[in-house]
Each structure stands twice: as structure tokens, then as C-alpha cells.
Amino acid sequence: xxxxxxxxxxxxxxxxxxxxxxxxxxxxxxxxxxxxxxxxxxxxxxxxxxxxxxxxxxxxxxxxxxxxxxxxxxxxxxxxxxxxxxxxxxxxxxxxxxxxxxxxxxxxxxxxxxxxxxxxxxxxxxxxxxxxxxxxxxxxxxxxxxxxxxxxxxxxxxxxxxxxxxxxxxxxxxxxxxxxxxxxxxxxxxxxxxxxxxxxxxxxxxxxxxxxxxxxxxxxxxxxxxxxxxxxxxxxxxxxxxxxxxxxxxxxxxxxxxxxxxxxxxxxxxxxxxxxxxxxxxxxxxxxxxxxxxxxxxxxxxxxxxxxxxxxxxxxxxxxxxxxxxxxxxxxxxxxxxxxxxxxxxxxxxxxxxxxxxxxxxxxxxxxxxxxxxxxxxxxxxxxxxxxxxxxxxxxxxxxxxxxxxxxxxxxxxxxxxxxxxxxxxxxxxxxxxxxxxxxxxxxxxxxxxxxxxxxxxxxxxxxxxxxxxxxxxxxxxxxxxxxx
Amino acid sequence: xxxxxxxxxxxxxxxxxxxxxxxxxxxxxxxxxxxxxxxxxxxxxxxxxxxxxxxxxxxxxxxxxxxxxxxxxxxxxxxxxxxxxxxxxxxxxxxxxxxxxxxxxxxxxxxxxxxxxxxxxxxxxxxxxxxxxxxxxxxxxxxxxxxxxxxxxxxxxxxxxxxxxxxxxxxxxxxxxxxxxxxxxxxxxxxxxxxxxxxxxxxxxxxxxxxxxxxxxxxxxxxxxxxxxxxxxxxxxxxxxxxxxxxxxxxxxxxxxxxxxxxxxxxxxxxxxxxxxxxxxxxxxxxxxxxxxxxxxxxxxxxxxxxxxxxxxxxxxxxxxxxxxxxxxxxxxxxxxxxxxxxxxxxxxxxxxxxxxxxxxxxxxxxxxxxxxxxxxxxxxxxxxxxxxxxxxxxxxxxxxxxxxxxxxxxxxxxxxxxxxxxxxxxxxxxxxxxxxxxxxxxxxxxxxxxxxxxxxxxxxxxxxxxxxxxxxxxxxxxxxxxxx
Numbered sequence: 001x002x003x004x005x006x007x008x009x010x011x012x013x014x015x016x017x018x019x020x021x022x023x024x025x026x027x028x029x030x031x032x033x034x035x036x037x038x039x040x041x042x043x044x045x046x047x048x049x050x051x052x053x054x055x056x057x058x059x060x061x062x063x064x065x066x067x068x069x070x071x072x073x074x075x076x077x078x079x080x081x082x083x084x085x086x087x088x089x090x091x092x093x094x095x096x097x098x099x100x101x102x103x104x105x106x107x108x109x110x111x112x113x114x115x116x117x118x119x120x121x122x123x124x125x126x127x128x129x130x131x132x133x134x135x136x137x138x139x140x141x142x143x144x145x146x147x148x149x150x151x152x153x154x155x156x157x158x159x160x161x162x163x164x165x166x167x168x169x170x171x172x173x174x175x176x177x178x179x180x181x182x183x184x185x186x187x188x189x190x191x192x193x194x195x196x197x198x199x200x201x202x203x204x205x206x207x208x209x210x211x212x213x214x215x216x217x218x219x220x221x222x223x224x225x226x227x228x229x230x231x232x233x234x235x236x237x238x239x240x241x242x243x244x245x246x247x248x249x250x251x252x253x254x255x256x257x258x259x260x261x262x263x264x265x266x267x268x269x270x271x272x273x274x275x276x277x278x279x280x281x282x283x284x285x286x287x288x289x290x291x292x293x294x295x296x297x298x299x300x301x302x303x304x305x306x307x308x309x310x311x312x313x314x315x316x317x318x319x320x321x322x323x324x325x326x327x328x329x330x331x332x333x334x335x336x337x338x339x340x341x342x343x344x345x346x347x348x349x350x351x352x353x354x355x356x357x358x359x360x361x362x363x364x365x366x367x368x369x370x371x372x373x374x375x376x377x378x379x380x381x382x383x384x385x386x387x388x389x390x391x392x393x394x395x396x397x398x399x400x401x402x403x404x405x406x407x408x409x410x411x412x413x414x415x416x417x418x419x420x421x422x423x424x425x426x427x428x429x430x431x432x433x434x435x436x437x438x439x440x441x442x443x444x445x446x447x448x449x450x451x452x453x454x455x456x457x458x459x460x461x462x463x464x465x466x467x468x469x470x471x472x473x474x475x476x477x478x479x480x481x482x483x484x485x
Numbered sequence: 486x487x488x489x490x491x492x493x494x495x496x497x498x499x500x501x502x503x504x505x506x507x508x509x510x511x512x513x514x515x516x517x518x519x520x521x522x523x524x525x526x527x528x529x530x531x532x533x534x535x536x537x538x539x540x541x542x543x544x545x546x547x548x549x550x551x552x553x554x555x556x557x558x559x560x561x562x563x564x565x566x567x568x569x570x571x572x573x574x575x576x577x578x579x580x581x582x583x584x585x586x587x588x589x590x591x592x593x594x595x596x597x598x599x600x601x602x603x604x605x606x607x608x609x610x611x612x613x614x615x616x617x618x619x620x621x622x623x624x625x626x627x628x629x630x631x632x633x634x635x636x637x638x639x640x641x642x643x644x645x646x647x648x649x650x651x652x653x654x655x656x657x658x659x660x661x662x663x664x665x666x667x668x669x670x671x672x673x674x675x676x677x678x679x680x681x682x683x684x685x686x687x688x689x690x691x692x693x694x695x696x697x698x699x700x701x702x703x704x705x706x707x708x709x710x711x712x713x714x715x716x717x718x719x720x721x722x723x724x725x726x727x728x729x730x731x732x733x734x735x736x737x738x739x740x741x742x743x744x745x746x747x748x749x750x751x752x753x754x755x756x757x758x759x760x761x762x763x764x765x766x767x768x769x770x771x772x773x774x775x776x777x778x779x780x781x782x783x784x785x786x787x788x789x790x791x792x793x794x795x796x797x798x799x800x801x802x803x804x805x806x807x808x809x810x811x812x813x814x815x816x817x818x819x820x821x822x823x824x825x826x827x828x829x830x831x832x833x834x835x836x837x838x839x840x841x842x843x844x845x846x847x848x849x850x851x852x853x854x855x856x857x858x859x860x861x862x863x864x865x866x867x868x869x870x871x872x873x874x875x876x877x878x879x880x881x882x883x884x885x886x887x888x889x890x891x892x893x894x895x896x897x898x899x900x901x902x903x904x905x906x907x908x909x910x911x912x913x914x915x916x917x918x919x920x921x922x923x924x925x926x927x928x929x930x931x932x933x934x935x936x937x938x939x940x941x942x943x944x945x946x947x948x949x950x951x952x953x954x955x956x957x958x959x960x961x962x963x964x965x966x967x968x969x970x
Contacts, residue, residue: 035612036605037566038596041559043609049555070534074526074646075560075598075629076582081522097561098586099598102633103579111523113560113584113598120521124528127520144560148587161559 009340010285018226025277026155029286029345040153040160047345048156048273050294052163055269055276056142058195058291059165062187068140068167073120075144076111081119084245088118091212095147097160113146118213118238118264121168122246129260131251132172136180140167156274157230157485164268170248170260177237177261181218182458184235184265188220191267192232197289197396198222198275199404200232201426201480203455206434206442215239221454221482222275223404227424229454229482232272235265279400286346287368290392296324297385298347302335302354313353316363319382324349324389343368348392349385369395408480413469414448417481421449426482430475432468438477441470451483494825495770503711510762511640514771514830525638525645532830533641533758535779537648540754540761541627543680543776544650547672553625553652558605560629561596566604569730573603576697580632582645598631603698603723603749606653607731614745616736617657621665625652641759642715642970649753655733655745662722662746666703667943669720669750673705676752677717682774682881683707683760684889685717686911686965688940691919691927700724706939706967707760708889712909714939714967717757720750764885771831772853775877781809782870783832787820787839798838801848804867809834809874828853833877834870854880893965898954899933902966906934911967915960917953923962926955936968 010028012020026032031048044052060070076099082089097113100106114120121139129137146161153159167184171177185202192198200220210217211234219234240259243249248260280287290296297320301313313328320326329338335352342350343366350366357364361378365385369392376384409420411427420427432438434456442453456477468475495513497505511517516533529537545555561584567574582598585591599605606624614622631646638644652669656662670687677683685705695702696719704719725744728734733745765772775781782805786798798813805811814823820837827835828851835851842849846863850870854877861869894905896912905912917923919941927938941962953960 033609033612035609036559037608038559038561038563041561043559044557046554046556049557052557053555069531070538071531072529072534072537072648074521074523074528075631076523076526076646078523094588096588097584097596099582100585101583101595103581103635105633110586111582123522124518124520127518146560148590150588161561163557 009344010283013283014281015225018224021281021283022278023155025281025285031277032155034155038160040149042155042159042161044163044270047294051276051288051292052269052273054292054294055196055273056165059187059191059267059269060140060142062191063140063165063167066138066183066187067136068138068169071121071139071141073114073117073124073141073143075114077114077117077120079110079112081123082112084119085213085239085242087239088213088242092116095149097146097148114143115145115147116264116266117141117143117145117166118168118242118262119246122243122248122262125168125170125248125260125262126246129170129248129250132253135170135172135250135260136176137170138167138180139169140165154485156270156277159270162268163270164266167263167265169263170243170250171263172250172252172258172260174237174261177263180263181216181235181237184233184263185218185220187265188233188235188267192220192272193397195289195291195393196272196276197393197400198232198272198279199397199401201454201457203480204434204458205234205455206438206453206479207436208439208442209452209455211236213239213242218458219455221480221484222279223407223426223482224278225424227407227421227483229426229484230271230275231484232275233265233267236263238262238264280396281346284340284371285344287396288346288348289396290348290389293325293346293348295327295347296389297326297349297351298342299326299328299351299353300335300338300342301328301330302352304330304332306355308358309353309355312358316351316353316381320385323382324385339366349388351381367392411469411481414445417445417451417469418449421451421481421483426454426480427451428478428480429469430464430466431477431479432471432473433476434479438468441468444470445481449481449483451481454480454482454484456480494829495768498768499766500710503709506766506768507763508640510766510770516762517640519640523645525634527640527644527646529648529755532779536761536773536777537754537758539777539779540681540758541650544672544676544752544754545625545627547676548625548650548652551623551668551672552621553623553654556606556624556626558599558602558609558626558628560599562599562602562605564595564597566608567597569604570698570724570727572724573698573727577601580634582631582633599628600630600632601749601751602626602628602630602651603653603727603747604731607727607733607747610653610655610733610745610747611731614655614733614735617738620655620657620735620745621661622655623652623665624654625650639970641755641762644755647753648755649751652748652750654748655728655735656748657735657737657743657745659722659746662748665748666701666720666722669718669748670703670705672750673718673720673752677705677757678882680774680776680878681757681761682878682885683717683757683764684882684886686939686942688965689919689943690719690940691923691938691964692921693924693927694937694940696721698724698727703943704940706965706969707764708892708911708967709763710909712892712906712968714911714969715756715760716969717760718750718752721748723747723749765881766831769825769856770829772881773831773833774881775833775874778810778831778833780812780832781874782811782834782836783827784811784813784836784838785820785823785827786813786815787837789815789817791840793843794838794840797843801836801838801866805870808867809870824851834873836866852877896954896966899930902930902936902954903934906936906966906968911939911965912936913963913965914954915949915951916962916964917956917958918961919964923953926953929955930966934966934968936966939965939967939969941965 214236221229706714
């Protein structure tokens, strides 16, 4: 199936022409086919699907451990549900795909292809939640969501259909809601950072940059090599008016009916996958973190016609099965082509099987975390694979964290912000206010630098001193400024 | 969250009032909430989702082992794709939900919410398949499909959105296509029968009862206690005109461009789940086969205030974790209520923790396959759980197979068919032909009995002798007759 073109390898340099590099990786590594005949919709191919399925499993297991129960809600939401909450309808309806016909019959009420599912979950919360004993009520679903995106689409990053998880929770108090937000941030750390290997900052977004219907929005930003940040999972305390619109209340210990508070957290797996590709990839192609690699170990027989080699390859495969996802490339391509192919595809460990090694009872291993070849004693193979599996993602993280931290720059003036942005960095500066009063300063930054205020960090609230770098008034915040897509 | 009503237990008898029994099980076991405000769309609740996720995992693992690669195709398909193949468009368009608007903009071309994905996959097959070396090309996707069903809907059994897997394969010859059909039948046996515990017959459907666009349709039927069969997974050799319409060809060894043959297999997980509920359930409620039980072992402390009991319960839970999905019910309900609740919910093993047992170093186990309580030595617990886990599904299968086989009745006349159908049986009889020539005989059967010819069994083709029970002409087939939904 792979055409000649796909076998050529990546020719663009990641740090010189990031955009072209990304396009080549998506196509040549067969992550998605962009030729489907509806704009903004992709055909996700096995190499990305296998990885994203693993990403789902890690995320879902973590959420379940924290008490979230899985649901499957309908893909369609009646129009009237949207209209119950005005800021949500205003924020989302321009982006909604509408189903208006069933067969040849006009539907009595148009149905939205869900762009997000608050309005579906909330009407059921209204039926399910009775008492303080039911709270917190923690749910999630694995689902696709759809947005009639009018901006330019980009594979995995911005499309009209994405594969995500959405959690929806109900709480007795706003304090409990805030506790949930912090738990979501912790989940983001445990999964996105520790398993997928992605460095990020979890910001509280400024007032003017909240989710449609949110009281508070928190979102994690990941940095691309071109200096732009991508918004990855966000978590929101939903505006109380939203729960009120759906009449989500509970009877408290004192017997009184009280309004509930809701939160949601939305890791978009297909979008996070893009960051995995971008953050870890290099000029050769992909590098998958161990836990989410479609294949973890690839065995390459140097000569597929040689029976001794093939026998050894099969026996090593059997040995590894059960411990890791292992495969054997017995296609007719030359061994050298296979090396390049699987390096490009980002398989963590490659094992080359040749006669010389067999005679000497040695095994040659190539590890993609360090791009290093090692010759070990055959009998130590499983011990070695086990060791690499433990180090692999940590090595990717170490590198990614270092790059990320090196690209955050303290700026003391608008000029310094501008300079940092031009260098592809994230600028960090004192700022007056992320409420309404700060809007004019924020606009000034955006106008001068083309970058936006991404928000503040919860754990830096107490560290603020000095003056706003724009207006010179007392600084109440430390904000981060970056360009985004 | 569970309301009083849900805690009452099942009051209908499965074999006396099957329909009411099923409704109660769906609601009281919290499998799905039927109150979502779009007709035919369900909210699947955690107790069914957890099981269906396990069902997906078993089926996907099996398909991958057999060489199917996973894809995620878009949920939407342009109208023009449908119109490429006339019998498919005729069969499906009355059932299609149409998306006609994005935001406030009318779409240039209406998009179908996929009712099935042949027309999406095939246009990509056209791009991907070049040579005989690419064949067989075996794919699958996990997806939801949507049908604007006009018949009465029934939770899990017939709805407007269902969760399924669809495989789509391309083959060089019709013989290879038939080989695939047989492999699909084998998969059905390995998963539906051996893991989910469902007895079925895999029929070749009569000519007049094929999938829209199929050259041959094969489908498995499962029997309900009311004597009606439910169609479960089907596999099809797609009509060559379909591949032709999408121009799916390949270059053969001799360098000639040849038309390809396609097949598909469609296990609808949410519909199969209904059969799991129906076939194994009893008057107390659900019985889950071991491998797909949401929770496999439930620990009930007889007194949650007693520290010794709680400590023992926790330590037993720890012991079981890793081997099975285990949970501890430490809610405030009475132990007796908990026993009934988890029996109704179909948890395979219950462990009751009380002071007497602790003193005597004994453990009390209840197993739902045999509905039997056993007191064992505490030290033998893990051995016992391991043993039950191995026997559990086999015991369910043994019972289900026996019931199923006992309800197939050889009939020698229309009168005998009628009598069998009235008794809720499947009738088996000699028949002239399942091609066009047999239609009038088939209609006669349907008119007299209200039942349909479900098809023939491939392995009984050679066993035919005697005369058609209706027209008296030479019999060419042994057919099975049953009522269906």
C-alpha cells in the first residue's frame, strides 16, 4: 500500500520549516489521509489510531480511578437544549452542524451534531441528582465532536471532527468545583506529561478568553517549534446560570433545595496526538513515547531468505510477546530501507537479526529515544528491553522539558515582550489585571506583538510584585504572552 | 442516585412476560436511560458501557490478530458518494439523517450521518489499492452509525444510533471473498459464542433478504425467550457493481487491471449487548459472562461499622486486584439489600465478609453462574476465584446452548411449521429454492405462520433430500423458519 513517495523519508527540517515537516510526517508516516472529500474531515490511519487507542486507555483508566463513570450520550442534541443557556448558544451555534432531515422527512426540530455535550448531560443531571449524597457526580464519555470550523483546518490540530473525552461533573459548592479543576490539572500532569511526555503550562485564562458558558476557564498550552502555542485540554467551572437553566439542584443536609455547580474537562485525544508528533518528532520522523507506541519493538531480519535468521527472529518475537507490542518485518524490502522506515515511524526499539550476531550470541538493538545502537549479549535481551521501556519516555520528557523551560523568557517592557515573541519564545511579565480593567493593556500587547495573553498560573498568584509592564499601574498578575494558532 | 424504584428488584418473569422483564432489566439495572429527548436515542449508562467496552476490546483484539487494521473514518459522508451505487442508495436513503447546515450557512452538498460506511471506505480503497500485493486489504473501524428508523425502537435492540464495528475488506477473487466470509463466521463463533456466551445460527439469507448492495448476505440469528430471533452480526459479499462504481481495481501478477471483490462484517456491539442481557438473564436480573462483566467480584462487608470486617474486606480486595475487576460495597444499605442488588446487576462472584467467617478463617462466596453459595477456607480464595473465572462463561454457555438446541424443530409440513412457530420454536424444513423460484412458497409460509425463512446453513447444503414441504417440488435446501422483530 505505501506508495513510493511515502518511502522516501522526511526531507523537511523540523526547526527550519516546521509547517512542511509536519505535513510530511502526517502523510509519509501514514497518520491520516487528507483526501477525503469533505473539507476538514480526515481519515485516521492505523498508525495514528493504534496510538490514540492507547492514549484513550491511559486517560480513561486514570479518570475511572478518580471516580468518573463512563457514559455514551447521543451524538445529536435538540436545538432547544442549546437555547436554554444564552452565552453557550451564542458561542457555539455559529459552529454547529445541523441535521434537518430524516430520509425525506423534515425533522420537527433540527438536531445539532454535538460540538460539546453540556446541554445533553445537564438535562439528565436534572433527572439523576436529588440529594447531597449524590455529589460529587462525576462522569465522562469518549466521543467525537463536530465543529463547523471556518478557520483554516490542519490535520489533527484543527478539524471539523475530533475524537475526545469530555468529563462533566456536578458539585455541591463552588469550592468543590475548584477542587475538581485542580484534580483535572493533576490528571493532565499524570497523563499528558508523564505518559505522553508533553510539557505544558496550565493557565487560568483571562476573563475575555473564556469558554462559552464558563465562569472560570483553565487551559493547558503546549509549545510548537515555530514559537506558537497550541491549546490542549481545558477545564472549566461552568457559569451557575448554566446549571440554573437546566434546573440542576440538590437537597442539602438541612433539607433545603440548593443550586449545584458544574465543571468539565476536555482532553481532545486527536489534537493531543498532534502535540505528541510535534514535540517528540525529529528530522527523521516520529518518536513515540513507550506507552503509546503502536508497535514498541520491531524485529528486522537482515536477510529474509536465510532460515537461521528467520528462525531466530521468530523465536525472539515469541520471547517479547506478552511484554511488549512486537512485530517482525518480513517484507521484501532491503534491510536498510526497513531501518529508515521504522525509524521514521517512531518505533521505540528495533532489533536487527543477522548471522554474525547469531554466531556470537549477540543481539543488536537500536533505541529511538537516544538514537543509539547497542550490541548486547543475547541472554540479556529481555532485561535490556525492560530497562529501555522504563527509561524511554523519561528520556523524551527530559529533552522536551529542557526545550520548553528554555523558551520561557521574563520580559520587563513591551519591547522585551516583542523581542521574545520574535525569537519564538513565551514571554512572562507583570500585568495589571486579567479582568476587564486589563483589556486595553492586553490589546496593546496583541497589536504590537501579534501575541496574546494566555493567562496566569494559579501557583504564582502570591508571587506578584512590581508594576504592569504596559500601563505602569500596580501589577496584580504575572501573565504569559505567546502567539497561537 | 438509584431511585427507590430501581432498588425494588425485577418483578416480571422472563419466560412469562419477556417484554416487561426486558424493560425492567434495562431500567432497574441502569443499563440505559430512555428519557433523552430525541426519539430512538439512548443514554447508555456506566453499567452497560463498562461491559460494552470489554466487548469491543475482545472483538478488536481478535480482528487485529486476523490482520484487520483499525481506521477512524469521518462520521459524515457526502450525498454524492451514496448515489454512486443504485441498490445501496435505494436501500439506505430512506433511513439517512441529513446534515444540511453548518452554522447559518446552507451546505453546498448535504452530508449523511453514516448509516454504514461502504461509500466512505470505498473511495479511499480506490486510492490505496494498486496491486495484487496489496490484497487482501483488511480494515475495520469502531464507530457509531445512525438510521432514521421508522419502526418502533427498543433499547439496545433497535434504535437510531448504534455502537458497532464494521470491517471492510478488498479481495482479488470471489473465492478469497468467500474465504473472508468464513473467517468472519469463525470470528463470530470465537467472540459471540465463546466469550459472550451466545448460541446462534449463521445463515445464508435468501436472495430476497439481502443487504442493500450485497451479492450474498450471511447473518447470525440469536433466539429470544418469546420465540423471536434477533439478527446479530452479518457478513456480506458485496455486489461487484459496488466496487465497480468506486473503481476499485488492482494490477494482477500478469500486469492486467482487474476488478476487486469486497466484503464487510458488522458486529453491532450495543445490539449484541441486548442478546447478552436476554440470553443469560433470569428472574433475578442480569448474568454477565466473566470476561465482559463490568465488575467481576463484589465484596460485601456484613457490617460496615465493624473495623475488623472492613480491614478484612480491604485486604481481600487488594489480593484480588490485578487478577479481576473487583469492588467493595461500603455504602450504607443493609447487607441483604446489597446481596439482591448485585445479584440483579449480574456480578459473577460475590464475597460476603462477616465476623464468624473471619474467626473460622473461612470465606463465603456466591457465584451467579450456578446461583450457589459456598464456604471455603480463606487461604483457598484466590485458587477458587481463578477456578470460577475459568468455569463461569462455560456454565452460562452450556445452559444457553441446551435451551437453543432444544428449540429447533424439524417440520414436515406447513402445519408442523405453524405448530412449531406457535410454540416459540425455530422450524427446520425441506424447501424448494431460496432464489426467485421459491418466493411464492416463502410467502405462503409467512402468511400462514407470521414467520420468515431465515436462510440456509452452509454446512447443510450437502444433506438435502426429499421434497419442498410447501410445493412438493424437489427440495434443494434445508431452511429455517422463525419469527423475528
